[in-house]
Amino acid sequence: MKVILNETIESLGIIGSEVDVANGYARNYLLPQGKAMAATPQNRRKMKDQRKKIDLQIAKERKLAEEMAEQLKDVVCKISAKVSTENKLYGSITIRDIINTLDKQDIKVEKRMVLLKAPIKEVGSFKVPIRVYTEVEPEITVEIVPEEE
Secondary structure, three states, rough: OOOEOOOOOOOOOOOOOOOOHHHHHHHHHHHHOEEEEOHHHHHHHHHHHHHHHHHHHHHHHHHHHHHHHHHHHEEEEEEEEEEEOOOOOEEEOOOHHHHHHHOOOOOOOHHHHEEOOHHHOEEEEEEEEEOOOOOOOOEEHHHHEOOOO
């Protein structure tokens, strides 16, 4: 089913774009929540009339995302963990650990924003991308240090 997005949805596209989604997803989620509208000729005309307003909104969102990316660029997230004699962690550092540490630094990020491919299992310094907006992904430094006893 073709729908026109009323808001930017990470997995689908930006506001105002026409996308093809599963019928059930459109009927049961996007349309009732007001996140999209059916792609009818009338709705296409309506969206075309609102295009300037949408472009301004996209520009504002992008500007805010770039400002946040600039703030995140130099962030160092230092996490201490128990390690074995070979500098291997007894557990692993996950997205939740990174979010909690950033939260202590008054930096609010959501779980879906942290693009950690696999849990970290050794001591060292790692670059982890944070998706702030479409194609805006600054990298933060995550330092894993041995826990002091």
